[in-house]
Amino acid sequence: MDKDYDLQCFYCTKSEPLSTLMTEVCVLDSSTVYLFHDQKNPGRCIVASNGHKTELFEFSSQERNDYFEDVSNVAKVIHELYGADKINYATYGDLAPHFHVHLVPKKVDGVSWGSPFSDTLEKVHLTEEDKTQWIATLNYHIKKYVKQKI
Template structure:
């Protein structure tokens, strides 16, 4: 693990922007606090500090992608997504992670790439975050 990495260190850099939902077989699912896209999460590989998906063995990759698919389905069902967007960038945070972003017609950025940090941000109350997390967990 790399202590300079917020996903490895699991420190305030992470908790300032995300809330842990649960751990899966090879990853941890986090709810992104900025909720313009209701249910938006990040899923991060948690077995080692890996930067690229090709660094995983075939078996590790299959397990991680299974976690991604399981989480994406839960989010999609929980929030009635018209389409799930998957973002795997990591330019500034080089740790294997995917943004899982439910999108709907007549909602922000339909038909386009989601905004990483929209100009008009949508933050929830603690109770609302709990409701969103529980809605996801019901479908995992």
């Protein structure tokens, strides 16, 4: 079986609960960027690897460098767009092992500052119009930033 694809994985199949939890922003060389629907930390995104890998040691050095270059580029854009004081980088994957990093912008004295971000606090959802606009803005700035680095 192709280890780069898992029929049971919602990141690979792009099936539920993926579309309940997040919406695609753009596809980069090594990853796919999603806007997380719970926006209590404004700008929170997920950067998922293209290809089903579950552990860092499954990536070749080049693949790992390329993937984390994408993570870094998205973090830079989020940091500037949302005025974050700190980006939290979280990767767990117990229930969704496909390798992905949560990029969670934090502000001093904002939601969950000084502690791990929480998915048990009340969720904040954007309107459909705002979500569409935020995704378009992120898409534009991420692609612009990546292109200028080439």
